[in-house]
Each structure stands twice: as C-alpha cells, then as structure tokens.
Amino acid sequence: MKEGIHPDYKETTIACVCGNVIKTRSTRKDIKVEICSKCHPFMTGKQKIIDTAGRVDRFKKKYAAQEAAKDAAKEAARGGKAE
DSSP: OOTTOSOOOEEEEEEETTSOEEEEEESSSSEEESOOTTTOHHHHTOOOOOOOHHHHHHHHHHHHHHHHHHHHHHHHHHTSOOO
C-alpha cells in the first residue's frame, strides 16, 4: 500500500442516547447516535402498536362531506332525475 494516502484508523466509541456505549475502530472520533441495536424497537421486539383505526375513521369523516357534495353536484347536473 502507498504511504500517506490512508486516513488514520483509530479506536473510538459510539454513544447512544439510551446510554449504550460501543467500542469500535473508525476514522471518526466519538460518534453519537440517536438509536442503536439495544434500544431500536425492531431489534428489541418491543414495537409499539399504532392504532390506525382512529386515523381511518377521521379520514372518512373528513372526506365524507366532500363526497356527499360531489354526489349532490352530479345529481343536480342530471336535472334531479333518479334512474
């Protein structure tokens, strides 16, 4: 290998906000991360279940009025005649 073209590869620590500290080697010194394998929900198996039913109901309620107005406009365009 050529001398002087490679960056310094030194021991460093990766610190997570949960308190987990991992010692490794890197070209960067003292890396700070927000989430690691110790606290990540996918790795720990403690995933939070999000209630999406409430979101769907709110969406339907929000756009139900627009759908009703659209149907009324179609009915008015036909001249009020039912098929």
